[in-house]
Amino acid sequence: xxxxxxxxxxxxxxxxxxxxxxxLEYRGYDSAGVATLEDGVLTRVRAEGKLRNLEARLAEHPLxxxxxxxxxxxxxxGRPTEINAHPHATGRVAVVHNGIIENFRELRDxxxxxxxxxxxxxxxxxxxxxxxxxxxxGLSPVEAVCETLPRLKGAFALAFLFAxxxxxxxxxxxxxxxxxxxxxxENYLGSDALALAPFTDxxxxxxxxxxAVLSRSAVTVxxxxxxxxxxxxxxxxxxxxxxxxxxxxxxxxxxxxxQPEVVGRTVAHYVDLATGTVRLPEEVAIDFAAIDxxxxxxxxxxxxxxxxxxxxxxxLARLPVEIDVASEFRYREPPLxxxxxxxxxxxxxxxxxxxxxxxxxxxxxxxALAVVNVATSTIARESxxxxxxxxxxxxxxxxxxxxxxxxxxLLALAIHAGRVRGVLSAQEEQELVDALVGVPSHMTKVLAxxxxxxxxxxxxxxxxxxxxxxxxxxxxxxxxxxxxxxxxSYIHAEGYAAGELKHGPxxxxxxxxxxxVLAPRDKVFEKTVSNVQEVAARGGRIILIGxxxxxxxxxxxxxxxxxxxxxxxxxxPLLYALPVQLLSYHTARVMGKxxxxxxxxxxxxxVE
Ligand code: F6R
Numbered sequence: 216x217x218x219x220x221x222x223x224x225x226x227x228x229x230x231x232x233x234x235x236x237x238x239l240e241y242r243g244y245d246s247a248g249v250a251t252l253e254d255g256v257l258t259r260v261r262a263e264g265k266l267r268n269l270e271a272r273l274a275e276h277p278l279x280x281x282x283x284x285x286x287x288x289x290x291x292x293g294r295p296t297e298i299n300a301h302p303h304a305t306g307r308v309a310v311v312h313n314g315i316i317e318n319f320r321e322l323r324d325x326x327x328x329x330x331x332x333x334x335x336x337x338x339x340x341x342x343x344x345x346x347x348x349x350x351x352x353g354l355s356p357v358e359a360v361c362e363t364l365p366r367l368k369g370a371f372a373l374a375f376l377f378a379x380x381x382x383x384x385x386x387x388x389x390x391x392x393x394x395x396x397x398x399x400x401e402n403y404l405g406s407d408a409l410a411l412a413p414f415t416d417x418x419x420x421x422x423x424x425x426x427a428v429l430s431r432s433a434v435t436v437x438x439x440x441x442x443x444x445x446x447x448x449x450x451x452x453x454x455x456x457x458x459x460x461x462x463x464x465x466x467x468x469x470x471x472x473x474q475p476e477v478v479g480r481t482v483a484h485y486v487d488l489a490t491g492t493v494r495l496p497e498e499v500a501i502d503f504a505a506i507d508x509x510x511x512x513x514x515x516x517x518x519x520x521x522x523x524x525x526x527x528x529x530x531l532a533r534l535p536v537e538i539d540v541a542s543e544f545r546y547r548e549p550p551l552x553x554x555x556x557x558x559x560x561x562x563x564x565x566x567x568x569x570x571x572x573x574x575x576x577x578x579x580x581x582x583a584l585a586v587v588n589v590a591t592s593t594i595a596r597e598s599x600x601x602x603x604x605x606x607x608x609x610x611x612x613x614x615x616x617x618x619x620x621x622x623x624x625l626l627a628l629a630i631h632a633g634r635v636r637g638v639l640s641a642q643e644e645q646e647l648v649d650a651l652v653g654v655p656s657h658m659t660k661v662l663a664x665x666x667x668x669x670x671x672x673x674x675x676x677x678x679x680x681x682x683x684x685x686x687x688x689x690x691x692x693x694x695x696x697x698x699x700x701x702x703x704s705y706i707h708a709e710g711y712a713a714g715e716l717k718h719g720p721x722x723x724x725x726x727x728x729x730x731x732v733l734a735p736r737d738k739v740f741e742k743t744v745s746n747v748q749e750v751a752a753r754g755g756r757i758i759l760i761g762x763x764x765x766x767x768x769x770x771x772x773x774x775x776x777x778x779x780x781x782x783x784x785x786x787x788p789l790l791y792a793l794p795v796q797l798l799s800y801h802t803a804r805v806m807g808k809x810x811x812x813x814x815x816x817x818x819x820x821x822v823e
Pocket of ligand 1: 515563566
C-alpha cells in the first residue's frame, strides 16, 4: 500500500528518490520522506501530505548523500502526520516499510519493558528499534536484520539504511512486493519495476521470505532459511512501464480515452478476428468442459467485473458461479469440493485479500485462474493460469480501462466456455465475438458524446445523494457507478438492482435526489422502464442512460441524458461503463476534487 525506493548511487540520490516516489504515488500519498547518509550520519527529511510538500522541504534542507531510502505512505497504523511519516530511524538505522507488522503491539510492549521510548504511533517503529537494539549489542547490520526478520509477523516489505555504511542497503519481502534493480555501479530496491524504470531495465523480484543485501558491486539474496539463493533477473523495458498524462489534465481522463485502443488490443489477444471465434492464447489453458463450478473473488471495481462475469458464465455457458468479495471469501471458508475452478480478478495483482483468497483456493486443491493487468504481480505469479488484460499501466486511482479490459477478457472466456460446454452454437459464438470486436469503435462514438455527460455532471455536482439503478448485466454497473461517484466526488451514492427499489430505497426519492438509470435495450428493458416510471411518479429526477428510443418508451421523451449506441445486449457493460466513468470524472472535476488521487485511497491495496 505504500511505496518504497532505495538507491545506492554514484552521486547524490535525493532527487532520484523523489522522482521514483512520484511513480509510486499510486500506492499511497498521505505523507512521504527520504533519508540519506550525510558524512555517514542518517539524515531524514519528511513531510505530511503530497510529494510536493516533501520537495519543498528538500529545497530548504537539501540532502547530498549517495545512498538513501524513500517512502510514500498510505497510513495503516497512526495518523498521516510528519511524525508518523517514513523513514523511521534511530541514530543507527533508518527503515521504510510497506504493509502491516501484525504483532507490533506485542513487540512494542516487549521493547517498552526494556525501556524503549516510542515517538510514533506506527507499527514500523518497532522494526527500527529491534534492529537498533541488535546493533547496540554489537551485531553487524546484516546480523541485526537477520535476527529481527523472524520476529516480525504480517505482510510487509522493508528497506534499511545504516549509519556509517556508505555501501550497504538491505531489503526484505514477506507478502508485499519488493524488486531489486541492477544498475552499472549502482543498485536499487523498489516496490515495483515502474519505480525503477528510469534507472535500469534489469529487475529481479524477491520471493516471500527473501531478504537481500546490496552494495554497489554485488547483490546477495537469502531465503527465509537464510540460504543464499538466486532469483531470475528479467529485462523489463522502460517503455512498457513509464506513463505520462499526454494531453489530458488527469490520468483518469487519459485512461478513459485509451479504452477503445486497450480494449481493442485485449480483444485481439483472445479472438481470432478472421474467423470470428474465441481463440485463447496457448498459456490460457483451461478446460471449461471439465469443471462444474466457478468461484470468483475480487475487490471493488474488479468485484463488479466479477458479478458481470457471473451473469455471462451462467447465461452463455450454463456454468454455476458463486462470487464473493475477496475479504469475505478468504475467511468464510467456502468448501471447495468437486471439479471447480477459482477465478481471481485484479488490476494490480497485489490486492492482499484477493491474493489470500487465491492461496486459500490453491490450498483447497482448486486450480486458480487470474485475470490480471500487472503481468509481473504476485497474483499473476502465483496463479496456475493467467489471462492477462492488456490495459497498460493504470495510474489514476479509480479503475477505468482496467475494468473494461477485465470485462473483455471475461466475456471472451465465457463465450469460449459456452462453446466447449456445448451451450453456444458456432453461429451464436460468431455473433457474440462480432459484438465484442465491435466494442472499441462503439466506445469511440460514446466518448465523442462527452459534452452531454459534462452537462449532466454539472447538475450532479450539486446533489448530496445519488441513486444508481440497473437490472441484469447493468445491476453490477449501477454498483460500479455509485462506487466511482463516491470515491471521486465524495457524493453519497448507492447502486441498486432496479427491482429492489420498491423494497426500501424508494422512500428516499424526492425532487432533490438524482436517480441515474442504466436502461439498455435488453431482455429486462421493459422491467427497468416500469421502475423508471415509479421514480417519475414520485417526482424523482431521472437521468437516463439508454439508446435513442429508450426515453420515449419510458414515457420520458427528451430526458435521455446520454444517448448510447444500440448494441448486442451481452456487450452492454463494456460500453455503458464509459458514461458511468465520465459522469464521476466530470462531477469530481466540476467540484474541484483531486480526481487522480482521491482522499484516503490508494491504487494498490496490499493490506487487508
Ligand atoms: C475503484 C478501484 C478499486 C479497485 C480494488 C481492487 O475505482 O479501483 O475498487 O478495483 O481496490 O484492486 P485490484 O483490481 O488492483 O485488485
